Amino acid sequence: MTTHRFAIVGFDLDGTLLDTSGDLGAAVNHALALVDRPEVPQDSISGLIGGGARLMLSRALALTGGAAGIDQDRLFAELLAFYEANIAVHTALYPGGEAMLDALAAQGTRLAVVTNKREALTLKLFDALGLTSRFDCIIGAGTYPLKPAPDALHAMVERLGGGAAAFVGDTTFDTGAARAAGLPCVAVSFGFNDAPPHQLGAAAVIDHFDQLVPVLARL
Secondary structure (H helix, E strand, O other): OOOOOOOEEEEOOEOOOEEOHHHHHHHHHHHHHHOOOOOOOHHHHHHHOOOOHHHHHHHHHHHOOOOOOOOHHHHHHHHHHHHHHOOOOOOEEOOOHHHHHHHHHHOOOEEEEEEEEEHHHHHHHHHHHOOHHHOOEEEEEOOOOOOOOOHHHHHHHHHOOOOOEEEEEOOHHHHHHHHHHOOOEEEEOOOOOOOOHHHOOOOEEEOOHHHHHHHHHHO
């Protein structure tokens, strides 16, 4: 078994651990329909994700005609309500995710999630997918500044008792937060990348989760 030096490995959620594009896309298009905007094609949804759901909605409005005259607070509330009611229809772990989590846990690695998704929604989603018990720490939006601020990553390490830690993400929000927190970051090329994967500023890039443990062993 390949071993690594990290006591803690943290993960972003959307576009890193889980492909949430189907359910987020449905919520975005529900909100757009309420203000008579055209749907965003599903193959374009991933480009809207990153930085939190409010920013996702702002990008969708900009893409479909702008935000002038739109009550964004009300529309955001409608989006969240729809998403919460349909949170795990299409969402699933990326390929190899379950085996990867098993491999890390078998080495005694403490596992965490740090996401810009609201914490209550994160917990509901993980409960629906049977993932909650796999993680020693789950931090969502609502307590700390959103990534790329490092606060939530510092809290992750503190809550899990300290030690060497690494973070896994898919966007500049993740690599920026890890850099600011002084943690090495592994980027996934299969997520909602907001720049070419090798330009995200990560210490390494993986194309499948079966590469993660060997890559961590080299960092």
